[in-house]
Amino acid sequence: MTLQGKTIAVLIAPRGTEEPEFTKPRDALVAAGATVTVIGLEAGEAETVNNDLDPAGKYPVDKVIDVVSASSFDGLVIPGGSVGADKLRGSEAVIAFVRDFFQQAKPVGVICHGPWTLVEADVVKGRKLTSFPTVKTDIRNAGGEWVDAEVVVDKGLVTSRNPNDLPAFCTKIVEEFAEGRHPDQARSA
Numbered sequence: 001m002t003l004q005g006k007t008i009a010v011l012i013a014p015r016g017t018e019e020p021e022f023t024k025p026r027d028a029l030v031a032a033g034a035t036v037t038v039i040g041l042e043a044g045e046a047e048t049v050n051n052d053l054d055p056a057g058k059y060p061v062d063k064v065i066d067v068v069s070a071s072s073f074d075g076l077v078i079p080g081g082s083v084g085a086d087k088l089r090g091s092e093a094v095i096a097f098v099r100d101f102f103q104q105a106k107p108v109g110v111i112c113h114g115p116w117t118l119v120e121a122d123v124v125k126g127r128k129l130t131s132f133p134t135v136k137t138d139i140r141n142a143g144g145e146w147v148d149a150e151v152v153v154d155k156g157l158v159t160s161r162n163p164n165d166l167p168a169f170c171t172k173i174v175e176e177f178a179e180g181r182h183p184d185q186a187r188s189a
Contacts, residue, residue, distance in 0.1 A: 010022065024169075038061055042064060079111060095117065095120045111169055116138065130146065
């Protein structure tokens, strides 16, 4: 499948985003022909981690959240990492950005602790999704149906549990982003 002509936003926290959950989806999207824009809370470089605690790589932020709009993108990826996901969900600008993707019926891929942002954006009610197991109660309390599966697709929303699921997650986000808008998603937001 090709993503030629599609622009995908990938969120990253200033510190604490799980490196493979950022790099593997980004690389899969680029390999499929997408233009990827890394969006952060701050300009400069973001520092990723491995296993939530171990320092990993530094990656340039292309644009800061305060100057972007969901209308400029065809899809969104939200990586995990408990610290990074917590930092992202604490940003009102990030939450508004995430919510706008659902209101515009655009596909979204979220892995590990990333669904915390979906809970904050109030877009999980009535949806089936997965996450890192410690997030399942938050999802259920927000009205979502949590399942323990490698990858779950629900009306343009792709979710996975952890870095071990990345091959399936990357395949599905490319597929969903190639399909484009999912009108039934907008009614669920």
